[in-house]
Amino acid sequence: DETEVDAALTDGFQLVIDALKLNGIENLYCVPGIPISDLLRMAQGEGMRVISFRHEQNAGHAAAVAGFLTKKPGVCLTVSAPGFLNGLTALANATTNCFPMILISGSSEREIVDLQQGDYEEMDQLAIAKPLCKAAFRVLHAQDIGIAVARAIRAAVSGRPGGVYLDLPAKLFSQVMNAAEGAKSLVKVIDPAPDQLPAPSAVARALDVMKGAKRPLIILGKGAAYAQADEAVRELIEKSGIPFLQMSMAKGLLPDTHPQSAGAARSTVLKDSDVVLLVGARLNWLLSHGKGKSWGEPGSKKFIQIDIEPKEMDSNVEIVAPLVGDIGSCVSALTAGLGGDWTPPPSEWLETVNTKKEANIAKMAPKLMNNKSPMDFHGALGALRRIIKERPDAILVNEGANTLDLARGIIDMYQPRKRLDVGTWGVMGIGMGYAVAAAVETGKPVLAIEGDSAFGFSGMEVETVCRYNLPVCIVVFNNNGIYRGTDVNPTGGADPSPMVFVPDSRYDKMMEAFGGTGVHVTSPDELYRAVAEAMNSGKPTLINAAIDPAAGTESGNIGSLNPTSAVRKG
Numbered sequence: 223d224e225t226e227v228d229a230a231l232t233d234g235f236q237l238v239i240d241a242l243k244l245n246g247i248e249n250l251y252c253v254p255g256i257p258i259s260d261l262l263r264m265a266q267g268e269g270m271r272v273i274s275f276r277h278e279q280n281a282g283h284a285a286a287v288a289g290f291l292t293k294k295p296g297v298c299l300t301v302s303a304p305g306f307l308n309g310l311t312a313l314a315n316a317t318t319n320c321f322p323m324i325l326i327s328g329s330s331e332r333e334i335v336d337l338q339q340g341d342y343e344e345m346d347q348l349a350i351a352k353p354l355c356k357a358a359f360r361v362l363h364a365q366d367i368g369i370a371v372a373r374a375i376r377a378a379v380s381g382r383p384g385g386v387y388l389d390l391p392a393k394l395f396s397q398v399m400n401a402a403e404g405a406k407s408l409v410k411v412i413d414p415a416p417d418q419l420p421a422p423s424a425v426a427r428a429l430d431v432m433k434g435a436k437r438p439l440i441i442l443g444k445g446a447a448y449a450q451a452d453e454a455v456r457e458l459i460e461k462s463g464i465p466f467l468q469m470s471m472a473k474g475l476l477p478d479t480h481p482q483s484a485g486a487a488r489s490t491v492l493k494d495s496d497v498v499l500l501v502g503a504r505l506n507w508l509l510s511h512g513k514g515k516s517w518g519e520p521g522s523k524k525f526i527q528i529d530i531e532p533k534e535m536d537s538n539v540e541i542v543a544p545l546v547g548d549i550g551s552c553v554s555a556l557t558a559g560l561g562g563d564w565t566p567p568p569s570e571w572l573e574t575v576n577t578k579k580e581a582n583i584a585k586m587a588p589k590l591m592n593n594k595s596p597m598d599f600h601g602a603l604g605a606l607r608r609i610i611k612e613r614p615d616a617i618l619v620n621e622g623a624n625t626l627d628l629a630r631g632i633i634d635m636y637q638p639r640k641r642l643d644v645g646t647w648g649v650m651g652i653g654m655g656y657a658v659a660a661a662v663e664t665g666k667p668v669l670a671i672e673g674d675s676a677f678g679f680s681g682m683e684v685e686t687v688c689r690y691n692l693p694v695c696i697v698v699f700n701n702n703g704i705y706r707g708t709d710v711n712p713t714g715g716a717d718p719s720p721m722v723f724v725p726d727s728r729y730d731k732m733m734e735a736f737g738g739t740g741v742h743v744t745s746p747d748e749l750y751r752a753v754a755e756a757m758n759s760g761k762p763t764l765i766n767a768a769i770d771p772a773a774g775t776e777s778g779n780i781g782s783l784n785p786t787s788a789v790r791k792g
């Protein structure tokens with residue numbers, strides 16, 4: 223009879239869901255529409271957590287940071303053409319940051335797209351995605367869904383993690399096949415990110431260089447945070463006694479308050495060290511490419527680098543001891559190789575670092591205690607610093623210019639993978655996507671510290687935060703503009719400067735529109751109280767923190783990246 227026939231069939235919708243679930247994917251980040259709406263309904267019906275956003279870029283950023291937090295690919299689903307393109311920004315950003323993510327996009331019919339006959343949302347999405355991610359696949363037959371999802375997962379998480387694009391034409395979802403054969407076609411990925419052991423000769427070479435160091439330094443990057451080899455990293459640091467620096471998203475891998483942390487003596491250690499061990503950190507612009515003034519005398523430095531990606535070695539300067547492998551294996555091999563005869567770094571070096579560090583911390587301390595109104599960045603961040611100190615397991619999301627640079631330096635982190643920020647591109651717009659995923663993936667309270675400009679890129683997602691009732695507290699540092707709120711139109715015309723916003727905007731009212739809590743504060747004390755209450759209650763909250771419009775500097779710490787012309791000077 224007919225029901226028996228139906229029961230023996232499966233379809234593309236079902237196989238996509240089955241393949242993801244079989245591989246432990248529990249959450250989907252998406253914006254629904256043709257042709258993926260039913261897929262999302264069904265996924266929710268089958269117990270997956272489906273988080274629906276207002277714009278694909280935010281859903282994509284959420285998936286990317288879910289990947290960073292869990293070491294499993296975060297999955298984002300988008301509609302064809304424009305939805306796909308919106309999600310693609312996040313996929314490219316994930317790839318740049320080495321976060322594992324899969325962007326699944328519905329697409330229009332191949333026959334029409336390839337003949338360019340003008341289909342609904344026509345676009346050759348696979349071709350467009352390819353150069354912007356690690357791997358890109360298209361599935362045309364339902365029986366290939368299982369293998370395609372397996373390839374996507376393995377491509378995203380193995381070796382250097384990154385973004386993968388999976389193109390699913392609309393017709394695929396409705397394809398029907400025998401259910402038993404469908405089940406057999408699914409693949410559970412075994413050992414998706416295999417350990418990669420460093421060669422013993424490479425370990426010996428690195429140990430030789432370490433043992434010859436007089437002023438050694440270890441730099442931990444977000445690759446080290448991602449690797450979840452927290453104990454192995456701690457052991458190497460503590461057994462070696464070497465001072466360490468943590469890159470922005472590595473902060474908290476060891477507490478920033480650790481006695482060996484050289485965070486407050488950054489310029490000194492970069493300039494004066496003689497041997498630098500990089501652990502999951504690239505010598506890109508964020509480390510001045512390993513050369514130039516901030517790195518001291520040319521030729522004064524020997525670099526050892528641990529990275530899973532062989533091509534990363536010698537990317538900017540010579541690496542005298544490349545250590546290719548996964549961070550856990552490489553770091554453990556080094557620790558084992560230190561052996562009983564390891565002598566800690568010379569005490570002059572440790573004293574130099576400590577003296578500098580203590581002086582800088584003492585200089586900063588009074589600035590963080592001010593209760594001025596209107597607030598400056600230091601007063602406001604001093605209050606938020608206390609919040610994190612009292613709640614070390616909360617997740618901090620941070621974007622902006624001054625808001626980012628100053629928060630990174632001022633707010634100490636105590637636990638691994640608690641700081642999520644603008645990453646390798648220094649991109650604006652990650653805020654609400656990262657905040658939502660952080661809450662969904664970890665269940666921990668989230669504090670998002672946002673410049674008013676940065677917040678604007680994803681601000682509509684406050685509705686998403688309210689809809690899912692997530693424990694997210696957003697603090698908008700509102701200084702009326704980009705960098706500052708004081709720019710004027712040089713012609714004296716009616717249009718405002720391109721650098722400013724409506725003065726004294728009340729972003730807190732946006733939150734109230736969706737049933738969340740909105741608070742307007744003007745002093746660090748008020749800010750502290752409002753954030754503490756929000757973090758304790760777990761209620762979606764937006765705090766509009768009025769910052770002096772004149773506070774802030776052009777482009778924060780990276781003003782030197784603005785092009786300047788001799789014609790425009792003086």
Ligand code: ADP
Binds near residue numbers: 448504
């Ligand atoms: P940061 O910006 O914090 O300096 P980067 O993103 O520049 O960090 O560097 C992270 C590096 O970590 C990348 O080169 C990446 O290949 C590497 N990486 C990521 N995961 C691992 C891992 N499990 N083992 C080894 N290296 C890794």
Ligand code: MG
Binds near residue numbers: 674701706
């Ligand atoms: Mg601003």
